[in-house]
Amino acid sequence: MGPMDTLASQTGAQGISTSLSADTMYQKCLTLARNLWWTWQPDVINLFRELDPIRWRQLDHNPVALLSEITPERLEIRISELSLHSRINQAYRRLKEYLSERPLWARTHAGVLGSKPVAYFSLEYGIHESVPIYSGGLGVLSGDHCKSASDLGVPLVAVGLFYDQGYFKQHLNHEGWQEEEYIDVRVEKLPLELAGDEEGNPIVVQIETRTGVLKAKVWLMRVGRVNVYLLDTDVDGNSPEDRDLTSRLYGGDNRTRIRQELVAGVGGVRALRAVGIKPGVYHLNEGHSAFAVLEVMRERMMDDGLSFHDAFRETAHSTVFTTHTPVPAGHDRFDAGLIEEHLGPLRDALGISHDQLMGLGRVNPNDGGETFCMTVLALKCSYKANAVSALHGRVTRNMWSRLYSWRIEDEVPIGHITNGVHIPSWLAWQMKLLYDRYFSPDWYQRMGEPEVWQGIFRVDPGELWETHLTLKSQLISFVRRRVSRQCRRREEPDEVIEMARSILDPTVLTIGFGRRFATYKRATLLLSDEQRLNRLLNDPHRPVQFIFAGKAHPRDVPGKELIQRIANLRKDPRFAHRIVFIEDYDINVCRHMVQGVDVWLNNPRRPLEASGTSGQKAVLNGALHMSVLDG
Known part of the structure; x- marks a missing residue:
């Protein structure tokens, strides 16, 4: 072997080594980007910002989108220029340690949950501006709840919907009038992956209605130690209308709303079953996802051979409900026709009549003129219910006192837990x-x-x-x-x-x-x-x-x-x-x-x-x- 051969051999080996190093760094950055733990780690945020400060701002601080624009080789050059190797390795190591340890708080206070986590249902999640599936305070609270559960080590999985157009972008025209713009979110630029069953096959859940079957695929979003499962009806086999069902948060009419809530509640429980999760507690954040309790009852009747009465009782004892709405008009209500169209097959499986089902969502079950209220369903089917501040607790007990007519108002079983923030x-x-x-x-x-x-x-x-x-x-x-x-x-x-x-x-x-x-x-x-x-x-x-x-x-x-x-x-x-x-x-x-x-x-x-x-x-x-x- 001559000198040129030796040099070529060394250069080739160095090229392979450099390529391997670049791929390793790229994968570490991608692992960090795909777990939203980074959103509350200032040093990791700064890492991503330093890679390209201008694009970082233009991309709404989205590291998955940023990395999609950079090859591993270009990333390696940038990392070398900024001497970021040790900081990336340290951040990667901290994430792995964070995910593998169980905090003292969880060992002390949440040990009773064991392998049966809390299943938290919410229609929106405000984790970070780069994942626009929230509209306001309810979603931000849900996001902070997930992040806090992660830090505390509470065994929790979250369930919601994926909106591929999110909430609207706001612009004001020359007259100062708000105009709305909806922009398609490219899912490949988000920290999402298709959720698989225990064999690794992509999950598609089906929800039967009187007018056909609704299908939904399931995305997994990692928020520290908490997995968030997001259902998406943009699936082959759905009608064009149903494929658009989960495109926008709080869009459409009452029929759109009940179908979204059917997917979130019934579909959400079926998604957890498909990934092999059997929750110990179901937490309904607002009444939007209250249909989940009906699906849990059906599961218990099917799996354990329980009667509807016994399944109702067991489901209620494992369900908690948080209500946020202080005015009667703010609670979702559906007429009997919409309920029968969308809940009819599930009602058949529960073995109850249409009037019995409607009664679960009415303050007065015998009032045929009363619409079906999601909050009433949640209150009737939960063991514990809470408002979100002391004053709101008093307002809520007054609002729903007719539902507990045999009690004085102060004894209406709705307490309060004041909302907090993820510091x-x-x-x-x-x-x-x-x-x-x-x-x-x-x-x-x-x-x-x-x-x-x-x-x-x-x-x-x-x-x-x-x-x-x-x-x-x-x-x-x-x-x-x-x-x-x-x-x-x-x-x-x-x-x-x-x-x-x-x-x-x-x-x-x-x-x-x-x-x-x-x-x-x-x-x-x-x-x-x-x-x-x-x-x-x-x-x-x-x-x-x-x-x-x-x-x-x-x-x-x-x-x-x-x-x-x-x-x-x-x-x-x-x-x-x-x-x-x-x-x-x-x-x-x-x-x-x-x-x-x-x-x-x-x-x-x-x-x-x-x-x-x-x-x-x-x-x-x-x-x-x-x-x-x-x-």
Whole structure:
């Protein structure tokens, strides 16, 4: 072998080694990207951002989409340029350790669940802005619930629907009117994989109705230790109408709604059965998925030979229900025809009459004129039920007292568990570093214990203020980018775009209002007296500025009118530099706002806010929370 042969051999071996190294790094990055654990790990978020900061922002912080644009070889070059090898290896090792260990909390408090996990049903999940299958607070709560269960080690699986168009993108036109745009989500760019049965075959569940069979495939999304199963009716064999059934969150009419809820509830239980999961507890988050209890009853009758009465009792003893809605009109109701069309075959399997089935969803089972209410079904078929704050508990007991007419109102069996937040998802990393210096060393593992937060009294006020100013500056930079982009999209004059690049003043008291634009939340309450508003915003010694963000439901005209009123204040020279509206409110916008505002505003009409959590997120980051005394 000559010198050239030796050199060629060495070069070839080096090329193979480099290729193997590139593939290994790529697979490690892909493993990190495909488990949403990364969404509450600041160091892993920074890793992905550094790979390509511009595309990272353009892709809504989606690492699966980012990696799909990069070959393993290009990724290896970028990793070498930035010296990221050790950080990627460390992040990968931390994920593996996280998934393999069982936290002390779970060993102490959740051991009774054993191999039978909690099955958590929700119609939406707000895990991260890159997975747009949520619309607002209910979905964000569900996402935080899954992440908290993962950190605590609670054996939990979650069930919902996959919406390939998600919730709408919001744009305001020149008149300030909200317009909706639905964009197809490319599933290959999301951290999803088709769920398989115990033999590894892709699962397709079937739900029989009087008018045919509904089919749904099942996607698996990993959120730390928690698996989320999402049903999708875009399946061969379904009609075009049924293939579109799960395309949009909260879209369509009552028939669309009952079919979505049938897939989520009945289909969700069948999906768990297909993957080999036998839950010990079923947790219904809102009444949307209450049809699940009927399928569980059918399973118990089929598997254990129980009568309907015994299956009902056993199912109720393993079901808990959380209700969020403080007004009667907000609960889903279906007429007898829709119920028979969609639940008829399941009713036959349960061996009960149409009137018996309807009675399960009526306050008065004998009232033939009463529609079928999903919340009534959930309350009747659950062992424990809870509202989401103390005040909401009182409101809910009053609302459903007729269902328990033999009890006085205070003894109606609906308690309350106040909504909370997943702290690592909302706490700015700069604030975490500050807390690390002054709290107990293990505070991050014990953040649910009240005594841990006594450390806040040891924090140096000057350091807290400097940290807050840093976050506020980041928020204002974010707002300027977003507002100037909005102006460019509307093709506004150059001087308007230029003004947007310098809008808001970092030295001025900044008040944030970000949430769904339902009328009861009273977004424009402080704007009703424009003369007084002018004096407040432009006070020469203590000026104020507002940041608003939020979406109205596509059919909520009064909510859209509130948005229009705020948006059009920018045309008034008194307010143009003091009030901004950020379009397309999502988790990313919310995160920036709660981390950077001085004051978080919450002024709903009491007692219609069951349990808002955005104020909790703001307070975590050093802001003041100004609120009415509502849930």
